[in-house]
Amino acid sequence: RLLERLAVPEGCVVLVLDGDSPPPWAGAPSHDPDPEAVGLTPAHLAYVIYTSGSTGKPKGVMVEHRNVLNFLRGMERRIHGPAPDCSRVAWNSSFGFDMAVKAWGQLAFGRSVFLLPETDRLGARELLGFLETHRIEAMECTPSHLRLLQGAGLLQGRAPSLRKLLLGGEAIDAATWGALAAVEGRLFFNMYGPTECSVDASCGVIDGRRPHIGQVMPGARIYVLDAAGHPVPVGVAGEIHIGGAGVARGYLGRPELTAQRFLRDPFVAEDAPARMYRTGDLGRWRDDGTLEYLGRNDQQIKLRGFRIEPGEIEARLTRLPGVRDAAVVAREDVPGDRRLVAYVVAGAEAPDPALLRAGLAAQ
Secondary structure: OOHHHOOOOOOOOOOOOOOOOOOOOOOOOOOOOOHHHHOOOOOOEEEEEEEOOOOOOOEEEEEEHHHHHHHHHHHHHHHHOOOOOOOEEEEOOOOOOHHHHHHHHHHHHOOEEEEOOHHHHHOHHHHHHHHHHOOOOEEEEOHHHHHHHHHOOHHHOOOOOOOEEEEOOOOOOHHHHHHHHOOOOOEEEEEEOOHHHOOOOEEEEOOOOOOOOOEEOOOEEEEEEOOOOOEOOOOOOEEEEEEEOOOOOEEOOOHHHHHHHEEEOOOOOOOOOOEEEEEEEEEEEOOOOOEEEEEEOOOOEEEOOEEEOHHHHHHHHOOOOOEEEEEEEEEEEEOOEEEEEEEEEEOOOOOOHHHHHHHHHOO
16 A cells, blocks of 8 residues: 555565565464574674774674673673663664664563664754653663763753663763762663673663773673783773673684684683683773773774774875875863864875865765
8 A cells, every 4th residue: 555655766675565465474484493494503693893993994893693692681681671671772873883782682572672763863852852752761872972962951851761871882981970870760871892792791880989881791701911911900900801602703804803802711611612802991890899991002092982993094094185194183172072183294285174074084
């Protein structure tokens, strides 16, 4: 009945559900297929997500079904399972960002998942209106996006149905942390983990303590190691290494890079093929068992949920006409408004900044 009213793009396949003849799947079984019969195992890939690369070439992270399942089960134990339960979940992150797994994965537990229209995602007031209209109870969000929602009244009575907000993708500043910790009747979770470890490896409720990234998620192992690969004492800074069931297969088509970052886990039995991932993040354990994030041991930047290698942008900049050399940094001239700034060394003639922006945006 709708076919004549739809403008179907060329190349799309149309499935007619109410036609005279039965649909092709009418005789298919209603139960799940037998994985063994069709050759599927937990080690098959669930997805590949690309992250920023320091050489200018993004890295495709291969995440397997067992990695995702471990994360979703951990979410159920630590976040969604404990009261209050949330049956209406908004999908806020872009499809190419692994924070989205926190939303679409809830379909596996029978929850309703509401897709946020892009126009509503980009406007704080529109987003709060969507949450109110659809009585959303849980959503994932970056701290940068949260600050926009705060300005539109999130903590002043807007979206009263929202019970749990899952934050991740970048560090939370002390002022925002304090404001969230003071809210009653709503839980804010700070979650940490790289794409290479299947979304998140630690999680904690935002509370009256100093900012932290919580405790280890079920199925994960977190080590804070020194330069020699030895565990450091509580309170001492080191590099965060993540092991356990969430460690991804590696980088697609990049065996050398995989070998550099995905190491054998020396803290499990030698006969177990366990690996751990070198995150490049610095942290330290606290006496209360929570982990504190201290920043990076390289030039990588986390901005509005994106993991950015300045070297990748610099490499693209130097390929544009009129640019001899370039440097990219993150500046925060206004508190809470952190942004990327590029400095260039011109060639024979000074390039037009507008053309450089356009050239970068195209890539």
